[in-house]
Amino acid sequence: MTGAPQSSPLGPVQRSILVIAAVALAIGLTLARGGLQSGSPLDQLARRSLEPDVALSNGRPTIVEFYADWCQVCREMAPAMLKLEQAQANRLDVVMVNVDNPRWQDLVDRYDVNGIPQLNLFDAQGQPVGRSVGLRREQELQQLAASLINGEPLPQLQGVGASSDRSSGTVASGLGAGPRSHG
Numbered sequence: 001m002t003g004a005p006q007s008s009p010l011g012p013v014q015r016s017i018l019v020i021a022a023v024a025l026a027i028g029l030t031l032a033r034g035g036l037q038s039g040s041p042l043d044q045l046a047r048r049s050l051e052p053d054v055a056l057s058n059g060r061p062t063i064v065e066f067y068a069d070w071c072q073v074c075r076e077m078a079p080a081m082l083k084l085e086q087a088q089a090n091r092l093d094v095v096m097v098n099v100d101n102p103r104w105q106d107l108v109d110r111y112d113v114n115g116i117p118q119l120n121l122f123d124a125q126g127q128p129v130g131r132s133v134g135l136r137r138e139q140e141l142q143q144l145a146a147s148l149i150n151g152e153p154l155p156q157l158q159g160v161g162a163s164s165d166r167s168s169g170t171v172a173s174g175l176g177a178g179p180r181s182h183g
Contacts, residue, residue, distance in 0.1 A: 042078035063148070115134070119132040
């Protein structure tokens, strides 16, 4: 059956209102999800992250963060980590390792991760110099980064200590927070 096209049950004014409402809804959803930057700070960090082996061999000190998407403390710390990563991009590497991704199980085991967020700290030669367990505020992250960049001893912060050496059985020293602590 051919014939004249059927007319829309909506008039031109209603169609215009519908289009405006759809555009407003799209803009509202975009703003609610963090604006034009796609993803949360944690997602942005994860997407920008170098591979751990690349970061540990490129001559820059490195912070490896073990995290999970569901971890509220990890999400709380993410804006400060993103700011640090952006400010120190040419001097310090920030590597994100999702503990729920089976791809990283060997690293989770190697660095004895049993609480998150856990930051493993490496010097410019890729050697472990310490770790931090639990929430770190922006100022504390800046202190850790400055110590790594300048090759200085780590600051005396609760939950920060020397790295464990699993092969010798030496346990990390100076860890004030338990491994399941979030700060």
